[in-house]
């Protein structure tokens with residue numbers, strides 16, 4: 001059972017609280033991506049100390065490695081990865097299909113090759129939700145069919161048909177489950193996908209198949225369609241969207257939940273998120289910059305270290321550079337969501353968003 005309370009509204013932006021299995025998270029919520037149960041370079045308790053209340057792991061990757069039985073023996077996913085707060089799991093449908101097996105999608109399910117021994121594994125929507133449930137996830141995501149962008153109308157239509165059919169079968173398993181709409185950037189198909197999912201009825205409603213190369217304004221239009229069709233009293237989640245400006249634009253369109261590897265992946269590649277925009281830490285000009293990564297940030301990387309030092313760590317391939325950059329980027333994202341919630345509470349989200357976007361070059 002998932003509870004979702006909307007506490008405040010400001011335009012279409014909302015402050016809420018999602019509650020599941022006795023655990024709570026405030027929305028708008030950003031979830032770091034722990035595909036294999038790890039945030040890379042950080043221990044999971046470090047993210048909890050930053051304030052994070054939810055992460056998303058990937059059922060497909062965990063099935064491949066270390067395997068369901070190992071995680072079950074380890075006490076279930078919360079204990080195994082030491083994350084006591086909310087864990088969402090993604091079905092892994094996106095990865096299975098991206099691995100190039102889309103010819104093996106049928107009404108029945110997906111066939112994909114195991115990463116470990118090359119064997120063909122069949123996965124039905126029911127088996128997928130049972131896998132997420134057996135891992136011990138608090139919230140499962142439906143198995144969906146996300147075609148690549150651009151896709152022709154027939155492919156999009158087929159993806160909507162299959163996604164709706166699978167969604168019903170996922171629902172019938174009876175777990176805390178969010179559905180995922182498809183339809184690419186086709187207005188009618190996107191609206192139909194959302195409507196069919198609403199008719200089935202879910203605990204939460206995600207939007208999939210976006211942020212995969214389509215123009216931003218098309219993506220925002222799809223969010224407007226989802227906002228129209230999806231029920232106002234349920235959490236809405238856009239999958240895989242992580243740039244700060246995109247997140248704020250989505251919050252202003254009624255989206256509550258986000259996940260992305262954007263802050264952690266960028267950190268490992270030396271891209272620092274700051275209130276003035278992205279900063280490439282390896283830039284030679286930072287050698288003599290003894291200020292913090294971001295003057296307005298209070299994270300341990302900004303409180304204790306300079307741009308010059310972190311530039312030196314990156315240029316010397318020291319692992320602590322990746323760690324400090326990750327600590328900062330995840331702290332930055334946490335603060336972005338916290339500031340958004342405060343702005344919504346005070347009824348000034350639009351002006352907060354405009355001023356953030358203006359400064360973030």
Ligand SMILES: [Zn+2]
Pocket residue numbers: 293294297298299300301302303327328329331332
């Ligand atoms: Zn910082």
